[in-house]
Amino acid sequence: MEPSNGYLVNDCSAFGLEVFVIKSTGCGETLSMVSVEPAESTHPWEIRNFRNLAYAGSQYSESFTVKERKWRIKICPMGDGSEMGRSLALYLILDKEESPQPNRKVYAKFKLRVLDHRRINHSEKQLSHWFTTKNSKDSEWGSNEFVPLMDLYDPGCGYLNNDGTLIVHVEFAVVSEVN
Template sequence: MSRSLVLYPNGKKNSNVNGHISLFLAIAATNDLSLGWEVNVHIRFFVFDQIRDKYLSIHDASGRVRRFHKLKTEWGFHQLLSHDTLNDLSNGYLIDDICVFGVEVFVIKCNSKGESLSMINEPQSNIFTWKIDNFTASKDEAYNSEHFTVEGRRWKLRLYPKGYGTGAGTCLSLFLRFGDSETLPSNKKLYAKYKLRVRDQIHGNHHEKTVDHWFYDPSIGYGVHEFLSLRDLQDASKGYLVRDGLFIECKIYAISIPF
C-alpha cells in the first residue's frame, strides 16, 4: 500500500487555519486497492532540526488509532507548526530555504472477524413458477408457495392478496423467504438478488420488480409491500388474473455461498 506525505505550507484549504503549516499522511493510488480496503495506524510526524541534528517529534497525545478507508484517505495535523516557529532560524527547522519532514507509521493488525463468501451469478434452476388457482375464492390472509431449491438452499414465496404493511388494503404484497426448517450458521448472512413477477397472461406485459437483500433471519421474508395495485390486479384488460388464476414467478440472479 503506497503512502505519501502531503504538506500545506499555508495550512490546508477550508480548514480555517491561519499562520500554520499542515502536514498529512495520505494513502496513494487508492484505485488499485481492493474493494472495502482499510488500514489502521499510529502516526508520528517529524521535523528535522538542522542545527542540532535532531528531530522534533509530533504525535497525537491520546495515542488514537487512525483508520484509513475509501472516504478518509488522509490523517494529520492542521496546525503542525506556526509560521513564526518555522521561520525562526534559531529553531533550525528552515535553513537555506530547506525544511525536512518525516513520518513513522505503525500499522495496527485488525482483530475483528470477517466473513468470506463466493458469489454465484445466474445459478442453475433459478426460475420458479407458481400458479394460484381460485385466487379470489380464498379468504386466507397470505398464500405460501411450495418449496423450491437454488444452490442447495430451500426457498418459498409468500403472497398477501390484500396487501401487507404499507401495501395493506391497496396492493398485492410479495416476498421471498427461506423454506421451512432452513437455517443459517450463527452470525452469518446470505445475499440474494432476484426478480419477482406477476405474469400478464394475455399480452405478455408482465409486472416485475428486482430486489436484492441480505437474508439473516429465516423467519423474515424480503420483497415489496406495494408490489401491484389491487385495481390493476382486478382489471381484466391487464391480463394478470385470468379465469381466477394467477401466475407468480421468481428468478434468482445471484446468490452468495459462505465458505
C-alpha cells in the same frame, strides 16, 4: 525514460518496499458472488382460484431449492402493511429450516414477477437482500406494493386468466453466503 528523472541510472532501476505487519484478533468474512445457472434460476407458482383467496390471509408456495437453499414465495392477496386493501404484496422467503447459522448471511439478487396471461405487461420488481436469522423479518424480502388490486382484478390487465389463476415467478440472478 528520461535519465534526468532519476528512475533509470546506467540502465538499472532500484525499487523499495515497506511492509507493515498488523496483528488482528478480529474475524473476517468471505463472500463470493455466485451466479445462478439458468436451468435452476426460475421458479413459477401457479395459484388456482386466486379470487377465492382474497380473504384467506397470506399464502405460501411449496418450498423449492436454488443453490442448495430452500426458498418459498409468500403472497398477501389483500395486501400487507400500509398497502392493505390497495395492492398485492409479494415476498421471497428463505425457508426457516434453511436459515443460515448465526453470524452468517445469504445474499440473493432476484426478480419477482406477476405474469400477464396475455404476455403484454408483466409486473416485475428486481430486488436484492441479505437474508439472515430464523423467524426474523430479515428472512423475507419483497414488496407490499406489487400490483394495485384494481389492476389485478381488472380483466383488461390480464393478470388473472378466465378461471381465476394467477401465476407468479421468482428468478434468481445471484445467491451467495458470507462465511
